[in-house]
Amino acid sequence: MTFLIFLGMAVIIGIAWYFGSQRQNRMVEEGKIIKRDGNFWESSEYFTLTGVDYNKVLEAVNNTYFSDLKVTIYPNNGGKAEILFKSSYEWNAAIDFLGEEDGKYNYKFSFTAWNTYKYGIPLRADTMNMMETKVEKLFLNLDSNTQVRTQEMKLKTRPI
Secondary structure (H helix, E strand, O other): OHHHHHHHHHHHHHHHHHHHHHHHHHHHHOOOOOOOOOOHHHEEEEEEEEOOOHHHHHHHHHOOOOHHHOEEEEOOHHHOOEEEEEEOOOEEEEEEEEEEEOOEEEEEEEEEEEOEOHHHOEOOHHHHHHHHHHHHHHHHHHOOOOEEEEEEOOOOOOOO
16 A cells, blocks of 8 residues: 555656656747756846946836736835846845946846745746846847856845
């Protein structure tokens, strides 16, 4: 009897993995996400663009479809040059303007808050990947020569 229960659970897990993998592959093919390292939400992406000031980025954000991610956008969050995205999927993200030097404008994109569930993975990490992909495309559309670098964040966690 125990063997049958174990076998049944293994089959259910296998089926769930298969359909999840198929969904991910379909989203990659559609250009909605890219394959990323595990825990990508724990890294910041830094973008350097030529001649693209904060107002142009803000305008591009306002012209980008984010409804599928169920985000509310807060431009100039806290009176700063920061665009905050709050998702009903229990994560937040932000684009921060870091400054300009010699016509090069620097921005940081990061996830600023999320709730983790089993195995330290956020609920709907796929929507986080979709968000990051949309932001990358947004910057590349503004400047096709956008330079990008990724840096792991120093995180503070708190139990719920």
